[in-house]
Amino acid sequence: MDAVAQWRNQWFDYTQYLRREGFLDDQFAQLKKLQDENSPDFVVEVVSLFFQDSEKLFNNMAGALEQNVVNFKQVDAYVHQFKGSSAWIGAFRLKNVCINFRNFCEAQNLEGCLRCLQQLQQESSALKNKLENLFRLEQQIVAAGGSIPMME
């Protein structure tokens, strides 16, 4: 089997894995659809933007939760933002953690919130790794002369 096909198979398997584990959902496929000759790096751009934003948001959340009098509404607003962004790129697990986080905010449960924040950070870095792997695979496919398959 030639290199391209090999990479493609690997790519397929990897995406399957990511889907199975809930790292990504259908929305990611939608994103991929928007990538065409006019915007060849669309997905990478959006994902980078996402992680940049998430960094800022994590800092803000941490700051807000460290206050003496925690403004849960403010924290909730940050989480809401993060949830929206996660939904747009199809980060399924992150989105779910956000839902929990929001519940804790509503209940004004500081400990729960802190735990969720930690979870978010962990999941976020895990997802970052996975996506980096995926992009590397795609680059290799392209370098080998093939075309990146469509995600169904």
Added chain:
Amino acid sequence: MEACNCIEPQWPADELLMKYQYISDFFIALAYFSIPLELIYFVKKSAVFPYRWVLVQFGAFIVLCGATHLINLWTFNMHSRTVAIVMTTAKVLTAVVSCATALMLVHIIPDLLSVKTRELFLKNKAAELDREMGLIRTQEETGRHVRMLTHEIRSTLDRHTILKTTLVELGRTLALEECALWMPTRTGLELQLSYTLHQQNPVGYTVPIHLPVVNQVFSSNCAVKISPNSPVARLRQLAGRHIPGEVVAVRVPLLHLSNFQINDWPELSTKRYALMVLMLPSDSARQWHVHELELVEVVADQVAVALSHAAILEESMRARDLLMEQNIALDLASREAETAIRARNDFLAVMNHEMRTPMHAIIALSSLLQETDLTPEQRLMVETILKSSNLLATLINDVLDLSRLEDGSLQLDIATFNLHSIFREVHNMIKPVASIKRLSVALNIAADLPVYAIGDEKRLMQIILNVVGNAVKFSKEGSISITAYVAKSESLRDFRAPDFFPVQSDNHFYLRVQVKDSGSGINPQDIPNLFTKFTQTQTLASQNSGGSGLGLAICKRFVNLMEGHIWIESEGLGKGCTATFIVKLGFPERSNESKQPFAPKLQANHVQTNFPGLKVLVMDDNGVSRSVTKGLLVHLGCDVTTVSSIDEFLHVISQEHKVVFMDVCMPGIDGYELAVRIHERFTKRHERPVLVALTGSIDKMTKENCMRVGMDGVILKPVSVDKMRSVLSELLEHRVLFEAM
């Protein structure tokens, strides 16, 4: 002897006799003198006495008689001459007066007697008048009773109240013991006791209607006395010692509406009567008087009138209720019909797309398959598939089109198209089928036929296909020729199309297409029916041609819509047939149509795939969200501007932006208020961009808020490409989109 002038009485005095005579004379005189006194006394007392003169005379006569008798007293004994002279004078006078009186009395006594007669006569008259007076009074009283009864009866329009009141009032007026009404049953064979005065709920006590007593009463319009023992009168259990009072029965006509014909006042030959029975109190020795009977008769008539009024009212109320019910039913039916039509239209709209697409796919692919290498078996199978699917496609198209045509909702899609290529396409489509049947197809397009024309390309193709398809279908062998040319004015007025009056103009030309085949032909008798829906001639059907018989009907309608005419000629069975049609098309260069020849073609399905140049404004404070939305819209060809705050938004927004997507769950930014401000800024609808809210959750509240501030649509994020495409399509077409929850 001494000579005394005494006169001796004639006879010698008898002492006893003389005494008696003396006494009698005295009393006579007394009586005679007292009579005039009495007379004077009583006459003076009475006011009127016409005969005073007679009285005077009579008085004088009496007085003189009395005087005579008085003087007589002195003549019993010896009396002097003076006494005798006085006596004589008195007698003479008396004689004169009495004679005079006698003579007078002759005149007077008849008078007096006649006075008496007159008096008697007057007395009789007075008695008679009294009697008549009594009668009139009773009559007047009867009349009053009747009026009162009638008033009571007519004051209600309820049948039961009328009848009950009648009985009550009659009972009261005539002081009856019992009063009952027998109504005929539905079958008309029995009379049923319906109402009584004193028994509250008469049990369904019936008597047969053909009893002699009943017939007797029904045959006369008077109140008839009947025996208290007759079955209709035996209403109460009377103990033996009571003597039942007299009973009277009268018929009450029951009039129906149909009796009141305008020219024909109701004769009382209506078949239905009710029987009213009235009983006087027992043991009362009262008898039915004539005036009472009359009263009863009048009342019976009045009851009949009142009942008929009640019947009319009942009837009219029933009619009104019926009308109302019918109205409601009609309303319901019309609403149901509307729903059905809407459902059908919805169905058609869906079917239109959903059914045709797979059909075309099947047909196209099967045709392609045919071109590949196949074993004979496979080829047969593929041919069958192709044939069946063609049939199905035609059927679907025909039915769908026809229903739209019938509605009148079909409108031609006018656009510029390549006329020559239509014929080429038809030729290509028909070639495979024709070659299988070994038919040769010849296409002749006139040189002066414009290449481009303005009209409904799809429908024109359909017409040509149908006509050519028929030609191929009904030819087993031979050739088919298709000729297309511009119809000149002389040839336009064809004797075969007498109703067709084409008008030449600079903007339009008439395309004339003639399709000749050498096939089975048509019986000239069948030609008029060719264009009728769903009819197929016997020969056609027997050839198992399939099809619904709609093709030509649809063609005709399309041709009519294109202001043209279509007809078929055939010389008979086996002699082939020629189908010709003329349609009106526009010249492309000199047209006034606004459609550009290179306008992007809309796909058969509703949804636009691309929105080139559509200016869209996206407001979202979330960077990722912004990027992805922008990416989506750019992918669909839009010209996208993004903003992240209200100020920026208000700065950028202009009339050029056709669509605005705004995130309404931005914290700290009231998207709803922004919508209101946009409405204020762009007051005219066509200036305002379409406002769509992007939200993470579509709940009822969000939707209501959006509707309230005048958003044109709400969508849930994240949005897929297809979703965005269909949303934009929907919005641009209808300007409104609210997702179902």
